Amino acid sequence: MDWKGRDVISVRDFSKEDIEFVLNVAERLETELNEKGALDYAKGKILATLFFEPSTRTRLSFESAMHRLGGSVIGFSSAASTSVKKGESLADTIKTVEQYSDVIVIRHPMEGAARLAAEVADIPVINAGDGSNQHPTQTLLDLYTIKRAFGRIDGLTIGLLGDLKYGRTVHSLAEALAFYDVELYLISPELLRMPKHIIEELREKGVRIHETTDLEGTIPELDVLYVTRIQRERFPDEQEYLKVKGSYQVNCAVLKKAKESLRIMHPLPRVDEIHPEVDRTEHALYFRQVFSGVPVRMALLGLTLGVL
Amino acid sequence: MAELKVTAIREGTVIDHIPAGKGLKVIEILRLNRPNGGVLLLASNVHSGKLGRKDIVKIEGKFLSEEEVNKIALIAPTATVNIVRDYKVAEKFKVEVPDEITGILRCANPNCVSNHEYTVSKFYVVSREPLKVRCHYCERTMEEEEILGNL
Numbered sequence: 001m002d003w004k005g006r007d008v009i010s011v012r013d014f015s016k017e018d019i020e021f022v023l024n025v026a027e028r029l030e031t032e033l034n035e036k037g038a039l040d041y042a043k044g045k046i047l048a049t050l051f052f053e054p055s056t057r058t059r060l061s062f063e064s065a066m067h068r069l070g071g072s073v074i075g076f077s078s079a080a081s082t083s084v085k086k087g088e089s090l091a092d093t094i095k096t097v098e099q100y101s102d103v104i105v106i107r108h109p110m111e112g113a114a115r116l117a118a119e120v121a122d123i124p125v126i127n128a129g130d131g132s133n134q135h136p137t138q139t140l141l142d143l144y145t146i147k148r149a150f151g152r153i154d155g156l157t158i159g160l161l162g163d164l165k166y167g168r169t170v171h172s173l174a175e176a177l178a179f180y181d182v183e184l185y186l187i188s189p190e191l192l193r194m195p196k197h198i199i200e201e202l203r204e205k206g207v208r209i210h211e212t213t214d215l216e217g218t219i220p221e222l223d224v225l226y227v228t229r230i231q232r233e234r235f236p237d238e239q240e241y242l243k244v245k246g247s248y249q250v251n252c253a254v255l256k257k258a259k260e261s262l263r264i265m266h267p268l269p270r271v272d273e274i275h276p277e278v279d280r281t282e283h284a285l286y287f288r289q290v291f292s293g294v295p296v297r298m299a300l301l302g303l304t305l306g307v308l
Numbered sequence: 309m310a311e312l313k314v315t316a317i318r319e320g321t322v323i324d325h326i327p328a329g330k331g332l333k334v335i336e337i338l339r340l341n342r343p344n345g346g347v348l349l350l351a352s353n354v355h356s357g358k359l360g361r362k363d364i365v366k367i368e369g370k371f372l373s374e375e376e377v378n379k380i381a382l383i384a385p386t387a388t389v390n391i392v393r394d395y396k397v398a399e400k401f402k403v404e405v406p407d408e409i410t411g412i413l414r415c416a417n418p419n420c421v422s423n424h425e426y427t428v429s430k431f432y433v434v435s436r437e438p439l440k441v442r443c444h445y446c447e448r449t450m451e452e453e454e455i456l457g458n459l
């Protein structure tokens with residue numbers, strides 16, 4: 001696969017080989033970064049970050065990745081400050097910005113916006129979240145984190161906990177994990193179960209799946225516990241939200257039953273799903289997970305720019 | 309009752325083997341209910357060896373575009389199209405759901421970019437029986453009922 005000029009829009013566009021390739025390049029870059037401190041593969045290249053809705057963490061992660069590669073960054077962090085406010089089409093914004101830059105990272109509140117941007121632009125476009133649809137770089141960094149922590153993904157037993165109904169992150173992570181030989185525990189309140197069509201798809205691909213509401217009973221089985229936040233804004237009805245709010249909390253008491261090697265992940269920000277006391281334990285992998293975003297995004301930027 | 313006799317047409321199209329009850333929908337999506345000069349005939353609940361009951365639509369003086377044939381395939385996958393010239397069937401073929409549906413279907417997701425920006429809509433057929441399509445842009449799947457509502 002020639003990566004130069006390629007767009008990164010959806011996990012659906014990736015094969016297992018693509019994923020493995022990106023993870024390997026990311027690992028190589030992380031090692032190089034540790035040795036040299038700074039790299040210059042993307043020297044002279046410009047990244048445009050077009051954040052039509054704010055997401056400070058994701059934007060900083062991409063910006064950090066581009067700087068670490070020796071490139072520079074332009075962009076905006078909310079649509080309010082651009083001519084989009086004056087009614088400019090997304091296509092025109094993209095066609096304009098590509099005159100200033102070599103690669104575009106886009107975050108947009110509408111589903112499919114990144115795909116449209118990629119069709120319009122001649123330079124590579126990377127999706128940093130389009131509405132409730134895709135956030136492929138998050139999935140790649142999740143996989144990278146698991147691989148770095150365990151040296152492998154195959155053979156692991158992974159629990160996905162929390163909002164499995166509306167959670168975009170867990171949907172695409174589960175789809176990507178289907179490429180591997182894993183066992184999945186889907187732990188959620190009844191109201192927030194993983195959509196049926198996703199479960200069917202995973203089963204067809206040979207993933208062993210268990211659905212449960214019981215965290216404490218399941219935790220001894222797990223190598224990885226991936227925790228997600230239950231997001232109020234996803235609920236059509238406040239009453240429904242109140243019913244499931246705070247259903248689960250991962251704290252040291254719950255973790256007494258866990259394997260010593262259990263690692264806990266979370267896409268962050270968290271509210272009260274993981275007690276801060278867990279931060280000091282060996283189980284906490286979520287800040288390391290944040291760090292993983294940088295080498296993974298360096299790999300994607302460098303590959304699509306054709307400089308690696 | 310033997311073969312139902314309805315006015316034969318000299319030139320035009322006969323859409324046969326439409327699932328019973330879908331004939332009106334075919335007329336609607338082809339916008340044949342607008343005055344267009346030709347005769348339009350709908351036979352509904354006709355006895356059929358293959359389907360039990362079927363609808364037939366005859367349109368005088370009109371030949372279908374590829375896009376129109378694809379639209380019919382989405383709502384009446386069993387339909388056959390007969391092209392009539394000089395009172396004779398000059399050509400006959402079955403409709404077929406294409407792998408990609410371009411331009412004729414709107415996405416049911418109100419937050420899909422294709423409903424807000426200038427795009428040509430595009431869907432991939434995920435399954436034919438039952439019909440399921442996935443939007444190229446927002447990746448959401450639509451099933452039969454939603455598809456019919458958005459043609």
Ligand SMILES: [Zn+2]
Pocket residue numbers: 112415416417420421422443444445446447448
């Ligand atoms: Zn759509």
